[in-house]
Amino acid sequence: MSRIKLWEIAHARAGDKGNAANISLIPYDEADYDLLAKTVTPDVVKEHFGPLVKGRITRYDLPNICAFNFVLEDSLAGGVTSSLALDTHGKSLSSALLEIEIDCPDRPCTV
């Protein structure tokens, strides 16, 4: 077992709708989909973002493309049209998500 950042095995993209942000989480290797499904729960994400996300977090699973969509309600200080934040859209939130650390089973040598 080793401790890794999501950044090492997955990529993400953030978007906004009103005061909610959504962030996709996509493993580079589709074989890691189950690992992410097990470890990156809405509770884990909620704890990671702390006071930044005031509302509920919902995870939608898309096994068809081996990806997840997290919707973070009340997370954009009012939304792009009225937020005082520097990044009013929350576009950089994808990078924050990828900082989450998870336990990763040691991989068999594939050489």
Place this chain on the structure above:
Amino acid sequence: MKNDTLVIGTGAGYAGDRVEPAIELAKHGNLDYIVFECLAERTIALAQLRKLHDPSAGYDSLLAYRLDKILPVCYQNKIRIITNMGAANPLAALEKTREIARRHGLDKMKIAAVVGDDVSGIIGEINPCLVETGQKLNQSLGSFVSANAYLGAESIIPALETGADVVITGRVADPSLFLAPMIYEFGWSLDNWTLLGKGTVIGHLMECAGQVTGGYYAEPGKKDVPGLGRLGFPIACIAGNGDGIITKLPEAGGVVNVSTCKEQLLYEIGDPAAYLTPDVTADFTKVGFKQIGPDKVLVTGGDGRRRPPTLKVSIGYHQGYIGEGEISYAGSGAVERGRLAAQIVKERLEAVGATYREIRYDLIGVDALHGAVADGKASGKPYEVRLRVAAKTDTREEAVLIGNEVETLYTNGPAGGGGARKHVSEIIAIVSAFIPRESIASRVVVKEVKEG
């Protein structure tokens, strides 16, 4: 349609987008249509304000620049243009477009405008509940500057039927700009939810232009994008059964692969099983992507269910002002001096009796982006920090005070403060509501370039 597949290119993914990729596509993309999506949530409210000052204004401020470059090549290559650059004034945009076409000697060109999205005249009477407050419109807002309904592909079809070379709309749902030519060319029925769902998937992938060809994607060493500096915009080749291929010009920079498509499919969505547009409740949960060649991804499996009975309306209103000020500190102790500066501004704003509804203090380079999430993650202290103070106020005068008290840190604050800037902006905020579909009737106005 030049062949049995429909070829649509994206010419812009937001109001300020680059122009060169559109010209490249129009010249070499063998396109049937090119779509310019240029209307963000707030853009139309700002355009409405310009229209109040000048009745011939209120359309996209880059419309003339873009069309001047693109009209001749589109006309020559028989590419029809669909765009929401009409913003708050599609009819004025139509006249401006005729003027540009006339200047290029394109007298036979036909320009259409789609109107009816502006519901500012009837929304007070309908008085819907606002999504954000749960209260009726007239209990929530004293006044508003704009109210526009999201029209669907249905509103664009009659314009295409006139044979117009350019179709200019106001507020139309982004994917609908792409779905309209599919419905028109293939004769899809407006209640064939599966086909409309498939077309909406393609439209959604295309609507942000470079975001599906490698923009908003690169991560050096992990997700490299060749030629990002000359990023090209996407081309969709769509079959009559709604399956499509997303690709780009081989000579353009960027990349189209399964990963760029996955990221864009999930961009700005909520429940992937119910992506609501005026046309259909689209379902993304069976979509499949397959790389079938270099920069060629096959998109299949989109689906849909009955469209929502209501249309979404965006309502823009004055929400006061934002006053901002910034100043930077460097070297050892930069963080401490930045925090001291913030403390001083707090004290002085209190002393001068400044009033504001909300205020925040960020140290850029330390915690401006993600607050507590970044705590303890950075190794060592940053070399420089930039204090940013931003507050929401009711009046412009109150907003001015915020930046002033940051600027005075030059001679009244910690050592070595440099690069102070201050700024005041008016907040045009957006709230949304849903109104019955039947309360709106869109219509099309068509004119030839040479007439009247």
